[in-house]
Amino acid sequence: xxxxxxxxxxxxxxDPQGKAVADTLxxxxxxxxxxxxxxxxIELDLTGDLDAAAAEARVREMxxxxxxxxxxxxxxxxxxx
Amino acid sequence: xxxxxxxxxxxxxxDPQGKAVADTLxxxxxxxxxxxxxxxxIELDLTGDLDAAAAEARVREMxxxxxxxxxxxxxxxxxxx
Numbered sequence: 001x002x003x004x005x006x007x008x009x010x011x012x013x014x015d016p017q018g019k020a021v022a023d024t025l026x027x028x029x030x031x032x033x034x035x036x037x038x039x040x041x042i043e044l045d046l047t048g049d050l051d052a053a054a055a056e057a058r059v060r061e062m063x064x065x066x067x068x069x070x071x072x073x074x075x076x077x078x079x080x081x
Numbered sequence: 082x083x084x085x086x087x088x089x090x091x092x093x094x095x096d097p098q099g100k101a102v103a104d105t106l107x108x109x110x111x112x113x114x115x116x117x118x119x120x121x122x123i124e125l126d127l128t129g130d131l132d133a134a135a136a137e138a139r140v141r142e143m144x145x146x147x148x149x150x151x152x153x154x155x156x157x158x159x160x161x162x
Contacts (some may be wrong), residue, residue, distance in 0.1 A: 006122065016095040021147070023124065030143055034126040041087065041122055042102065046126075055113075062111055066102070 001046045002080040003059045005067055008039030013072045042067055052079055082127045083161040084140045086148055089120030094153045123148055133160055 009015050015037050022036040044062075046055055059077050068075040090096050097116050103117040125143075127136055140158050149156040 001161075008122070018123075022125075022149060025143055027123075028143075028146060030139065032127045032129045032131060032139060033143075034128045036126070037124045039122040039124070041089070042099075043118045043120070043122040044103075044106075045117070046113045047115045048113045050113060058111065058113065062106055062114075065109060066105060 001050060003044040003046055003055060004078040004080065005042040005044065005059060006039060006076045006078070007042065007063075007068045007073050008075075009037065009072055010074050025080055035041075055079055079080060082088060082133075082136055084125040084127055085159040085161065086107040086123040086125065086134060086144060087120060087159070088123065088144075088149045088154050089156075090118065091155050093155055120136060136160055 018035065021038065022033050025033045025036070036052040044059065046058075050058065056077055056079060059079075063075045063077070064070060096132060099116065099118040102119065103114050106114045107115070125140065127139075137158055138158065140160075144156045144158070145151060
């Protein structure tokens with residue numbers, strides 16, 4: 001089973017990396033770019049016999065422990081068979 | 082219009098950040114994690130009157146110029162109205 005974890009900054013949290021990308025795109029002539037925000041995607045290959053509910057619970061624990069900084073980041077888990 | 086660009090390492094390219102995450106998860110007791118790969122998601126707010134085809138062409142140009150290192154990374158563009 002595969003778990004895809006999307007991690008992004010919560011709304012309202014400043015995103016300096018996104019701002020740098022948007023500014024640079026503007027300087028390169030891409031004037032249509034208003035703003036940019038940057039997030040992470042973590043693809044996990046899960047081994048063993050986990051059903052979907054158990055896998056999601058485990059991945060949620062991984063997010064809270066390591067994958068996301070829940071003070072400033074939110075995450076979303078997607079499971080693929 | 083919003084463009085979401087998914088950037089990830091091409092298959093076969095070593096992903097040290099993903100390996101570090103997988104190793105750390107294993108050390109934390111998440112033994113079901115076989116491997117991990119890490120990618121980026123760039124959300125762009127596009128202003129102006131672009132139709133979908135034009136927007137995709139412009140975003141593709143941004144990817145080739147700045148957003149992806151096409152030697153080692155592939156990208157996928159998703160447009161939202």
